[in-house]
Amino acid sequence: MKKVSVEKEEQLLRYLDGELDAQTCQSLEEEIQQSELLNTRLEELRLVQSVLVQKARLETPSKNFTQKVMSGLDRNPVASFFTPRKGLLLFFGSLIASGIALALLSAGVFDGPTAPLVLDSPLTTDWLKTPSLSIPFNGKILVNGILILNLALAFVVLDRTVLKPLFQKRASVI
């Protein structure tokens, strides 16, 4: 199926916008009269144009629009606690804490044998004479858990307070 060339389509648009000089306008009109294809394309574009012009108008907001804006001027903006600066500080703080924990881990501070936590108080030993309650406790596992949690938290903070607002700001410009 034959198609109107891009250059000709551009010319048709400029013709509809009234941007062509008299001579070009006349020669194009003659061309349109002789070509069914050009004529059909012009009518399609004219239809689009007429509907867009009909629909193009300024919208009117509600009557109390100005009043609502004026009453909102004194409203304090809801400031987010996690500003990008605070977020970055928190992120680096978490990284430093994780670094310290890692250093302690690699120094073997938590490598000792599993030690039971003995809940031994004078009350239980002296008066009740009940057997001491002990919970097996492994410091290394606990520190590893805290470390992973801390790192995950640090990256969530970085994402929510720094990266997300940054990308949103960039993306707002289409």
Added chain:
Amino acid sequence: MITQQEEYSLIDKILAGDQQPYSILVDGYKSYAFTIAFKILGNRPEAEEAAQDAFIKAFRYLKTFNRTAKFSTWLYRIVFNTAISYKRKSKPAFQRIENTIVEYSDKADKQMERDDKQHYVGKAMESLNEADRLAIQLFYIKEFSLEEVAETMGQNMNTLKVRIHRARLRLGDELKKLLKEEALTL
């Protein structure tokens, strides 16, 4: 319409601590701001909220307006960004069938024909991407200049012109397709 000099003197008064002159600026630009927000959001209550929010933001950041551009374009840019962020946050509204008002009206043939055309062009518009659709809608509103539309959308004038031409051609193609499909179903 307020002249640029009047605008600057109003801005000076506002920056000096008098809020009242801001209502003159709001009155002068509310329709333009609301139209931009409405074209982006396609929903009147939300567009109104976004436009009001944009005016409040503009008031708060008025001291950063450096007067190298027109106040209107600076404001439209804020409206544009605010409406875009509202669009990201909003979910498509569900309309219950019982709330849809179906009116019978004895429209004249001409009106029906016009509605049909609008319907098909409206459907064809759905095939455009958001930026093209907004550009073409604002371009046809005679109150906005091409320069203003370009600055509002943060685009170069030539890029915008190309975008609008491309969108018009695309609309023509889509319209042809839709009318062909319609003819086949008859």
